Amino acid sequence: VGVKESHQTTIFRIIAAILHLGNLEIQGERDGDACSVSSDDEHLNSFCSLLGVEHNQMQHWLCHRK
Numbered sequence: 001v002g003v004k005e006s007h008q009t010t011i012f013r014i015i016a017a018i019l020h021l022g023n024l025e026i027q028g029e030r031d032g033d034a035c036s037v038s039s040d041d042e043h044l045n046s047f048c049s050l051l052g053v054e055h056n057q058m059q060h061w062l063c064h065r066k
Contacts, residue, residue: 017050026062035063 003011020043026035037044037059048055 013050017047020047
């Protein structure tokens with residue numbers, strides 16, 4: 001297709017991270033006003049590992065708007 005192998009690897013990592021994010025289980029709390037993500041969720045761990053982001057920060061910002 002004409003895409004360098006190094007770019008392909010990066011693209012695959014991003015796509016894999018997005019797919020893991022789609023499988024993340026978010027639990028609703030307080031009648032739907034709040035939510036939480038389990039720190040043991042394997043998909044969150046994979047997502048953070050693939051993109052190199054901090055687990056605690058991602059867990060927090062997935063459930064809080066700003």
